[in-house]
Amino acid sequence: MEYSVCAIFRSQNRCNDPNQIGQLICQRLNGSSNAVRNHNEYSAQDGGIFVRVTLSLHATWLVNSVTHSWGSRRFDTGEDSRNSWWVALLTFGEGWHNNYHAHPTSARHGLKWYEIDFNWWGIRLMQFMGLARRIKRVRFNRASTAWQLVTGRVKSQRS
Numbered sequence: 001m002e003y004s005v006c007a008i009f010r011s012q013n014r015c016n017d018p019n020q021i022g023q024l025i026c027q028r029l030n031g032s033s034n035a036v037r038n039h040n041e042y043s044a045q046d047g048g049i050f051v052r053v054t055l056s057l058h059a060t061w062l063v064n065s066v067t068h069s070w071g072s073r074r075f076d077t078g079e080d081s082r083n084s085w086w087v088a089l090l091t092f093g094e095g096w097h098n099n100y101h102a103h104p105t106s107a108r109h110g111l112k113w114y115e116i117d118f119n120w121w122g123i124r125l126m127q128f129m130g131l132a133r134r135i136k137r138v139r140f141n142r143a144s145t146a147w148q149l150v151t152g153r154v155k156s157q158r159s
Helices: 007-011 019-032 046-067 085-090 098-103 118-128
Strands: 137-140 145-149
Touching: 046 085
Parallel strands: none
Antiparallel strands: 137 145
């Protein structure tokens, strides 16, 4: 007795053409009961997946290449990381790469009010919803004139 996926589809009289079996599997997993489309046709969903994956990979590589070459440095971290405002805008805050290298466990990398960090805002939203606790972040301690890593509830402050 044959226990392959092909045998299951053939036993249900759904497909006799082996080229369509993969398409049927994908449609079953996606919950679609539509007729099998030609394998040469692509949908808007296929294009959207391609664009999303391509852009996210390029953004990741952009952070790791551009922010080690160009930008400003707030902290002396012993390597070439830099902060780049335009990379931060494209990557929702990951362009504050020198800040990240100085404080890698901090959830917030945009340390000044003008350093926009959308990822931090998302973490804060999850905290307000009760989905995130004990968030580590960096804040400036004016008494010691140094940046310090703190954990706990975030109080409203201007840095």
